[in-house]
Amino acid sequence: MPRFHIDQPLAVGQLVELPLDVAHHIHVIRLEAGAPLTLFNGQGGEFAAVLQEVGKRRALAEVRAHDPREAELPFAVTLAQALPEGTKMDWIIEKAVELGVAAVQPLAARRCVVRLSRERAEKKLEHWQGVIVAASEQSGRNRLAALAEPLELKDWLARPPAGQRILLSPRAATSLADWTRTQPAQPVTLLVGPEGGFTDEEEALAVQHGALALSAGPRILRTETAALAVLAVLGAAWGGI
Numbered sequence: 001m002p003r004f005h006i007d008q009p010l011a012v013g014q015l016v017e018l019p020l021d022v023a024h025h026i027h028v029i030r031l032e033a034g035a036p037l038t039l040f041n042g043q044g045g046e047f048a049a050v051l052q053e054v055g056k057r058r059a060l061a062e063v064r065a066h067d068p069r070e071a072e073l074p075f076a077v078t079l080a081q082a083l084p085e086g087t088k089m090d091w092i093i094e095k096a097v098e099l100g101v102a103a104v105q106p107l108a109a110r111r112c113v114v115r116l117s118r119e120r121a122e123k124k125l126e127h128w129q130g131v132i133v134a135a136s137e138q139s140g141r142n143r144l145a146a147l148a149e150p151l152e153l154k155d156w157l158a159r160p161p162a163g164q165r166i167l168l169s170p171r172a173a174t175s176l177a178d179w180t181r182t183q184p185a186q187p188v189t190l191l192v193g194p195e196g197g198f199t200d201e202e203e204a205l206a207v208q209h210g211a212l213a214l215s216a217g218p219r220i221l222r223t224e225t226a227a228l229a230v231l232a233v234l235g236a237a238w239g240g241i
Contacts, residue, residue, distance in 0.1 A: 001036055001037065001038050002026075002029070002031065002035075002037050002038070003037070003038040003039075003040065003046070003137045003138075003140070004018070004022045004025075004037060004038070004039055004040075004137060005039075005040055005041065005042065005133045005136060005137055005144070006018065006019065006022070006039050006040070006041050007019075007041060007042075008041060009041065009043075010039060010040075010041050010043075010047050010063055010066075011063060012047070012063055012064065012065060012066055013062075013063065014062070014063045015052065015060060015061075015062050015063075016039075016049075016060070016061055016062075016063060017058070017059070017060055018059040018060070018061055020057060022059065023054075023055070023057060023058055023059035024056075024057070026051070026054060026059050027054065027055070027056050027057075027059070031051060031054060032051070032054060033051050033052060033053060033054055034050065034051060035050070035051045036048065036049070036050055036051075037049045037050070037051060037061055039061065039063065040136075040142040042142070042143055042144045044068065044070070044142065044143075045066055045067055045068040045069060045070065045142055046066075046067050046069060046142050047063045047064075047065065047066050047067070048063075048064045048065040048066075048067065049061040049062060049063045049064055050062050050064060069142070070142055070143070071100075071139070071140050071141045071142065072100060072102070072141065072143055072240075073100035073102070073234075073235060073238075073239075073240035074185055074238065074239050074240055075185040075186055075187055075188070075234075075238055075239075075240070076102040076103070076162070076163065076187040076188075077100065077101050077102055077103075077187075077188055077189070077190065077231060077234065078101070078102060078103040078104075078105060078162045078163070078187075078188070078189040078190070079092075079096050079101045079103070079104050079105065079189075079190050079192070079227050079231075080105040080107055080156065080165075080189055080190065080191045080192065081104065081105070081106060081107060081192050081223075081227060082107045082108070082109040082111075082112055082153070082192060082193050082194040082198070082223070083106055083107065083108060083109075083112045083114040083116070083150065083194060084112075084113075084114070084194055084195060084223045084224060085113050085114060085195060088223065088224045089106070089124075089128065090127075090128070090131050091224055092223075092224050092227060092228070093128055093131050093132060093135070094131050094134075094135045095135075095228050096145075096227055096228065096231060097131075097132055097135035097136060097139065097141065097145050098135055098138070098139040099228060099231040099232060099235065099241075100141075100231065100235060100240055100241075101145055101227075101231060102143075102145055102146065103145055103146040103147070103148065103162070104128070104132075104145055104146070104147050104148065105148045105151070105156060105189075106124075106128075106148070106149075106150040106151075107150065107151060107152070107153050107156055108150060108151070108152050108153065109153045109193060109194050109198055109199075109202060110153075110198075110199050110201075110202060111193070111194050111195065111196040111197065111198070111199065112194045113194070113195070116150055121149065121150050124150075125147060125149060125150075128147055129147055132144055132145050132147060153198075153202055153205075153206075154205065157205060157206060157209040157211075158209070161189060161209075161210060162187060162189050163186060163187025163188045163189055164186060164187070164188050164189070164212060165188075165189045165191055165206070165209070165210055165211040165212065166188055166189065166190050166191060166211065166212055166214055166230075167191045167198075167203060167206045167207065167211040167212065167213045167214070168190065168191065168192050168193070168214065168215070168216055168226050168227075168230065169197075169198070169203055169213045169214070169215060170197070170215055170216075170220055171203075171213070171215075172213040172214050172215040173213075173215075174213075174214055174215070175214060175215050175216070175217060176214040176215065176216055176217075176230055176233055176234075177217070177233055177237075179212070179214055180233065180234060180237040180238065181237065184238075185238035185239065188234070190227050190230055190231070191206060191211055192223060192226050192227045193223060194223055195222075195223055216229055216230055216233075217229075
């Protein structure tokens with residue numbers, strides 16, 4: 001059944017005019033009046049609805065029932081990802097949302113090739129927000145992951161942490177898998193470097209600010225693989241997968 005995020009209040013019995021982009025999508029996939037939909041607004045659960053009217057630029061749906069179902073991890077994960085090249089960030093955000101990440105923090109590190117001006121950052125944030133919405137619609141999540149504006153690594157490290165910070169480092173003596181076996185489920189922040197990784201100075205600074213250095217195994221993972229592998233390990237160890 002098609003699922004759509006609607007950024008507005010929803011209530012059973014309501015006749016809602018769907019946003020233009022949603023109406024366009026409905027027209028493109030040739031849904032007709034009477035077709036069932038699932039709507040969610042990020043405020044909790046999802047709503048069963050039925051299309052009442054469909055046009056090229058307008059669609060109306062009647063909200064029929066509310067289901068409190070959620071698909072969130074039982075622990076909050078923030079992904080602090082150093083900006084990679086090209087469209088890799090799109091891939092990382094999309095797959096991290098599918099795996100249950102609660103928040104995404106883009107970071108600028110020394111070895112980042114990508115440098116965002118304020119104007120480019122605003123456009124990227126708008127684009128990444130769309131990636132989060134689409135991934136949430138596809139994966140069955142009813143909550144949208146929070147997206148923060150890009151920060152320099154040192155500035156972000158100076159802020160209060162959202163749970164235990166985990167620095168993924170191939171030089172770490174302890175593996176993430178071993179650490180999770182001895183720890184209860186808890187909020188964590190995954191700190192992932194760009195292509196080429198964090199510098200020694202950046203890793204030392206992260207540890208000084210309370211980050212725990214852990215390895216993702218004996219193999220060197222690409223920046224677009226590391227966070228996703230760790231999310232899968234955490235979900236398997238602590239529940240949610």
